[in-house]
Amino acid sequence: MPLKETFLSLKKAQALLALQNRSQKDAALLAAAAAIDGARAAVLSANAADVERARRGGMKDALVDRLFLDGRRVDAMIEGIKTVADLEDPVGRVKAGWKTPDGLFIEECTVPLGVAAIIYESRPNVTADAASLAYKAGCAILLRGSSAALDSNRAITAAIKQGLKAGGGIAEAVELADSGDHGDVDEILSARGLVDVALPRGGHDLIRRVVENARVPVIETGEGNCHIFVDASADIPEALDIVENAKVQKPGACNAVETVLVHREILSAFMPALAARLAGRVELRCDAASKAAVSGSGEYPAGLRVKDAVEEDWTEEFLDYILAVKTVDSVDQAIEHINRCGTRHSEAILGNDMKNAETFCQKVDAACVYVNASTRFTDGGMFGFGAELGISTQKFHARGPMGLDALTTIKYRISGRGHIRGGQ
Numbered sequence: 001m002p003l004k005e006t007f008l009s010l011k012k013a014q015a016l017l018a019l020q021n022r023s024q025k026d027a028a029l030l031a032a033a034a035a036i037d038g039a040r041a042a043v044l045s046a047n048a049a050d051v052e053r054a055r056r057g058g059m060k061d062a063l064v065d066r067l068f069l070d071g072r073r074v075d076a077m078i079e080g081i082k083t084v085a086d087l088e089d090p091v092g093r094v095k096a097g098w099k100t101p102d103g104l105f106i107e108e109c110t111v112p113l114g115v116a117a118i119i120y121e122s123r124p125n126v127t128a129d130a131a132s133l134a135y136k137a138g139c140a141i142l143l144r145g146s147s148a149a150l151d152s153n154r155a156i157t158a159a160i161k162q163g164l165k166a167g168g169g170i171a172e173a174v175e176l177a178d179s180g181d182h183g184d185v186d187e188i189l190s191a192r193g194l195v196d197v198a199l200p201r202g203g204h205d206l207i208r209r210v211v212e213n214a215r216v217p218v219i220e221t222g223e224g225n226c227h228i229f230v231d232a233s234a235d236i237p238e239a240l241d242i243v244e245n246a247k248v249q250k251p252g253a254c255n256a257v258e259t260v261l262v263h264r265e266i267l268s269a270f271m272p273a274l275a276a277r278l279a280g281r282v283e284l285r286c287d288a289a290s291k292a293a294v295s296g297s298g299e300y301p302a303g304l305r306v307k308d309a310v311e312e313d314w315t316e317e318f319l320d321y322i323l324a325v326k327t328v329d330s331v332d333q334a335i336e337h338i339n340r341c342g343t344r345h346s347e348a349i350l351g352n353d354m355k356n357a358e359t360f361c362q363k364v365d366a367a368c369v370y371v372n373a374s375t376r377f378t379d380g381g382m383f384g385f386g387a388e389l390g391i392s393t394q395k396f397h398a399r400g401p402m403g404l405d406a407l408t409t410i411k412y413r414i415s416g417r418g419h420i421r422g423g424q
Helices: 003-017 022-038 040-056 061-067 071-086 125-136 147-166 183-189 204-213 236-248 264-278 288-294 311-315 331-341 354-363
Strands: 094-099 105-112 115-120 140-144 174-176 197-201 226-230 257-263 283-286 305-308 322-328 346-350 368-371 408-415
Touching: 003 115, 003 140, 003 174, 003 183, 022 040, 022 071, 022 125, 022 147, 040 061, 040 071, 040 147, 061 147, 071 125, 115 125, 115 183, 125 140, 125 147, 125 174, 140 183, 147 174, 183 204, 197 204, 226 236, 226 331, 236 257, 236 264, 236 346, 257 264, 257 331, 264 283, 264 288, 264 322, 283 288, 288 305, 288 322, 311 322, 311 331, 322 331, 331 346, 331 354, 346 354, 354 368
Parallel strands: 115 140, 115 197, 140 174, 226 257, 226 346, 257 322, 283 305, 283 322, 346 368
Antiparallel strands: 094 105, 105 408
């Protein structure tokens, strides 16, 4: 149906969904999870077609991995929906209550945000995550994925809607914009009064397009130019494990590390070990000091790719097997670099000097700050949210991994006994 009709249908469905209690919403979500399980073969077949098209089109491997589904990833989608169903209902909570001097009783209550639209790239798991979170929060949602994942998103959305209906829920609260027309995004962003919030989730160009053109409210998720600072006090074997995990485990993720900052005092011990660990897998883009420290003899480990870093590398989200390396002289210099070049996403310090760790945590401007842990933990599932809508790097009501609370807002309920206001 035309998007204007879809918006109106979602608005109507959301008004009905807002009246559902927790047991009704949970039953529908569990039925949706079961429906995805039942449609597993169709989902995997659709995804295989998407992946084949992406590879023929020259998509790089790290981004193909974001698109790819297998049985384990379908299991994770199903478990994510079940986890969301197990969470407390975010709607109807009384966050605070107080009485004014003239006897009015005021309560601050949570209510659904309304109709949400999520605009996202590649990852078909976002379809299930966003739909389940929105439904549990009492919000209707329009899913607008990328053309790269179109067949996958169609199959997953069809299963979710079938499950919601079978579970006695409101299937019309979840819709997919599947025309493949880029004009859909502009129509979504102009739908004032019909779309209550737009959520962009993807790379720099997508997020910039949404933020610059939206006439509806936007919760801005951010690209992830994430950093790890290896302090002079770091335990080298532990630091190597963390950096390797943050770069290699899933390089196409927004929480993968893109730049490692190494304290000069530990450079000669850390860099040869890092080079040996990543040789054959990751290209290093080094400043002069870190490049010289890779091998005192000038011989690199077999398979190691090293390039001279250029200024653009410090602000790049590679989403690939590429790691920039820069030498710093202090924790303050590392903080200055991160705050200047980072995207306010996820930043880490590795070391045993707790004073430096505290300084880092206080001064780094980011949604998530880590001490002696991989940045890969910035994720709604890892944080116990079951799923996530994205990682917000803004500073309004939602920041970091966005779960159920990000799709609620406040309504004040005021009770009186014939109160009228006097004076001015």
